Amino acid sequence: MKNSLKVERAKQNITQAELAEKVGVSRQTINSIEIGKFVPSTLLALKIAFVFGTTVDEIFALAETDWT
Amino acid sequence: MKNSLKVERAKQNITQAELAEKVGVSRQTINSIEIGKFVPSTLLALKIAFVFGTTVDEIFALAETDWT
DNA sequence: TCTAAAAGACAAATAAACTTTACTTTTATG
DNA sequence: CATAAAAGTAAAGTTTATTTGTCTTTTAGA
Known part of the structure; x- marks a missing residue:
């Protein structure tokens, strides 16, 4: 599974720790x-x-290997 | 968290067991x-x-209680 | 270059997803 | 009604997400 977390964080200019705090998990979880x-x-x-004002499907996507 | 799995299954007219098989988990997991x-x-x-030809956000949604 | 913030990494412990098996209840249809 | 398929339930066991703590590495800015 692919994700664009890093890019989305960059767009919004927030750190892993800030995102973690907003969604209620630890920083290591986000990392x-x-x-x-x-x-x-x-x-x-x-x-x-x-938090990013977008959809799950915009951030996470299936990889080819996910079906094997 | 809310979900419309039952409705989506009804639209596509497939059973829990069929959906489970398509996505590679057990029937009980779907249930x-x-x-x-x-x-x-x-x-x-x-x-x-x-499998349903839609998005995660169309099927799953946050409930108010999810933020507490 | 120095320094601090941010990110990456790792290990042990806990919580939760998922499997398997097996049984009961509901629903559709003859 | 009878019967079979589908759906609901539950417990034990396995795997994986998540936490907490700590330490190293990278990155950005003075």
């Missing part, structure tokens, strides 16, 4: 998601999308 | 998500949206 270390819950994805 | 027993991963939500 781990951003670098593809793990997949967030849909609830967290919805909150992140809300 | 549990549908009745709000647990929150799917974003990866699973993306696959479900793909």
